[in-house]
Amino acid sequence: MTVDIERVKQGIPNLVPFTGKYADPPDGDFIAYTGPGQFRVPDRLVIGYIEGDGIGPEVVYAAIKVANAAIERAYGKSRRVIWYEVLAGERAERALGARLPRESLEVLGRVRAFLKGPLETPVGGGFRSLNVALRQFFDLYANIRPVKYLPGLPSPLKRPELVDMVIFRENTEDVYAGIEWPYDSPEAAKIREFLRRELGVIIREDAGIGVKVISKFGTQRLARLALRFAVESKRRVVTVMHKGNIQKYTEGAFREWVFEVARTEFREHVVFESELGAHGGRVPPGKVLVNDRIADNMLQQLLTRTGEYDVIIAPNLNGDYISDEAAGLIGGLGVAPALDVGDWGMMAEPVHGTAPKYRGKNYANPTAAILALSLLLRFLGWREAADLIVRGVETAYREGYFTADLVRQMDEEERKTRVREVLGTQEFAERVAEIVAAEL
Numbered sequence: 001m002t003v004d005i006e007r008v009k010q011g012i013p014n015l016v017p018f019t020g021k022y023a024d025p026p027d028g029d030f031i032a033y034t035g036p037g038q039f040r041v042p043d044r045l046v047i048g049y050i051e052g053d054g055i056g057p058e059v060v061y062a063a064i065k066v067a068n069a070a071i072e073r074a075y076g077k078s079r080r081v082i083w084y085e086v087l088a089g090e091r092a093e094r095a096l097g098a099r100l101p102r103e104s105l106e107v108l109g110r111v112r113a114f115l116k117g118p119l120e121t122p123v124g125g126g127f128r129s130l131n132v133a134l135r136q137f138f139d140l141y142a143n144i145r146p147v148k149y150l151p152g153l154p155s156p157l158k159r160p161e162l163v164d165m166v167i168f169r170e171n172t173e174d175v176y177a178g179i180e181w182p183y184d185s186p187e188a189a190k191i192r193e194f195l196r197r198e199l200g201v202i203i204r205e206d207a208g209i210g211v212k213v214i215s216k217f218g219t220q221r222l223a224r225l226a227l228r229f230a231v232e233s234k235r236r237v238v239t240v241m242h243k244g245n246i247q248k249y250t251e252g253a254f255r256e257w258v259f260e261v262a263r264t265e266f267r268e269h270v271v272f273e274s275e276l277g278a279h280g281g282r283v284p285p286g287k288v289l290v291n292d293r294i295a296d297n298m299l300q301q302l303l304t305r306t307g308e309y310d311v312i313i314a315p316n317l318n319g320d321y322i323s324d325e326a327a328g329l330i331g332g333l334g335v336a337p338a339l340d341v342g343d344w345g346m347m348a349e350p351v352h353g354t355a356p357k358y359r360g361k362n363y364a365n366p367t368a369a370i371l372a373l374s375l376l377l378r379f380l381g382w383r384e385a386a387d388l389i390v391r392g393v394e395t396a397y398r399e400g401y402f403t404a405d406l407v408r409q410m411d412e413e414e415r416k417t418r419v420r421e422v423l424g425t426q427e428f429a430e431r432v433a434e435i436v437a438a439e440l
Contacts, residue, residue: 001424003362005057008426012064018085018095022107028082031112031380036343039112041380043079048108052117053089054354055364055425060117062366062429066389067373069433074384084111088130089119100130105137112345113380115373118354131349132178135171140340140347141218142225143169144375145323152397152418153331154409162307163329166235168226169319171340173218174250176316180210214250214315216257223261223313225341230288230311231269238262238270240292241314241322254315255292262290299325327351334365334405337372339379348376362424365403367393370432392436401431 009015016025029042049064051057064083071081086107093099099119108114121129134140149155149163157163181187188209195201203209230238240259244252262270271284273291283289293301295318302309302325314322327336333352340347350368358364370393378386400420407415407422423431 001362002360003058003424003426005061005360008058008061012061012083013068014080014082015064016082016084018087020095022086022103024110025082025084028084030110031345033112033344039345041382044082045079045380046082046084046111047376048084048086048111048114050086050088050114050116050119051091052354053091053120054118054356054359056089056117056119056354058360058362058425059350059364059366059369060115062425063115063369063373065426065429066370066392066432066436067377067385069436070374070377070385070388070392071382073437073439074382074388079382086111086114088116088134100133108134108138109344113376114345114347115369115376116347116349117369118350118352120354120356129178132176134347135340136177138342138344138347139172140342140345141170141172142222142341143167143171143319143323144339144341145169145319145326145336145351146375147323147326147330147336149330150335150394150397152400152402153335154406154414155329155331157303157306157329159306160330163326165309165312165326166229167312167314167319167323167326168222168229169314169323170214170218170222170254170316172316173213173215174316175210175212176320177211177213179213180208183208212247212250214254216253219254219257219315220261223258224265226311226313227262227266227270227288227290231266235288235310236283237289237291237308237310239298239309239312240290241295241298241312241318242292243295243318244292245294251295251315251318258313259290259292295321298322302326302329323351331406331409333368334403335367335371337368337370337375339372339375341379346376346379348372362426363404364425365405366425366429367403370429388436388439389432391439392432395435396428396432401428403428 025046028044028046030046032040051060086104087095088100088104092101119130145167147165149160183206191209192203240255242251242255244255270290271287327333336351338349338351350372352368374386374389401423402419404422407419
């Protein structure tokens with residue numbers, strides 16, 4: 001079954017699609033920022049959206065359908081969102097001559113809050129990752145990924161209900177900063193020569209070179225956000241994931257800098273693992289336990305000791321690994337949302353890629369994009385609508401409505417007992433929107 005995206009768009013109210021040039025919506029207002037991390041959200045809110053490549057348009061418009069239903073159910077006519085299209089990726093290249101045009105960046109700078117569909121990133125060559133470029137351009141330093149089991153989802157775990165964690169991944173540094181050179185470039189030759197001459201470090205002539213950058217500033221602003229979330233949300237444990245036993249001055253420093261913030265700025269709210277002996281091996285009531293785990297060990301402990309992990313703070317690369325593994329415990333990337341947060345604004349996105357082989361086939365699971373919008377609305381303070389979205393998705397799964405990617409993970413018995421109907425991308429979104437609209 002194929003999907004006609006233009007027809008889908010025609011059925012969605014409050015869309016402001018790109019028609020050849022940017023024109024700000026006349027009947028909506030942008031978020032008003034009053035200082036770093038401080039903003040005022042209008043009732044007629046403009047939120048940007050990037051369709052994305054591959055399956056991006058299908059899941060983005062599915063998510064907007066559900067969000068519209070939740071906003072209307074929660075607030076009636078007192079609040080609404082005007083969805084302002086911004087171009088990036090393939091469509092931007094065709095229309096504006098670049099995959100991330102300056103005009104688009106200017107619009108996003110005014111909008112400040114937007115949903116991004118998946119954008120193509122070539123492997124081994126070609127253009128630089130647009131996802132990374134957006135995060136760095138707007139300094140979206142925290143990639144927040146909640147991972148929670150929803151009843152009915154397939155899982156390789158015996159007790160998937162234990163999965164309830166929030167990953168805070170540093171988003172602008174580490175090897176993902178993209179500071180690297182090909183092995184045969186003049187820059188790589190200069191670096192090899194400098195290291196040999198000045199520091200006595202010998203690097204093979206056929207070695208590409210990359211730089212791993214982890215700063216105290218970047219680490220500690222992420223730590224503050226994660227620790228504040230843990231305290232305010234009454235979470236149980238904050239775990240720093242690192243490879244500091246080997247990479248002592250980058251990931252080892254990451255651990256120490258997070259601990260420093262916990263010790264100096266959150267001391268009344270936390271207890272460290274090394275202090276539990278003084279409390280009979282137990283976490284004192286009202287305190288958040290702060291500990292750390294070596295990355296490779298933690299990857300396997302997420303499978304064997306799942307319930308011990310709650311809030312996770314990780315450098316960029318480790319955060320990417322652990323969040324994708326965690327998503328695999330509850331059905332895969334199709335149900336994994338993310339929110340990129342900075343002092344200037346935020347970008348919601350599904351974690352999965354563009355899946356070009358499924359483009360236009362109405363096959364992709366829109367849950368990740370739907371839940372990403374719920375995160376965006378929650379951080380903007382529209383919690384009632386955000387809660388409705390989550391409950392709508394939970395109810396759809398509980399009632400036996402699934403997309404094909406989840407059904408294929410189930411064995412025959414699970415399919416018989418759990419699956420009521422296998423739905424396409426748009427049909428699943430419509431079912432969730434119906435559930436949301438009918439909620440009492």
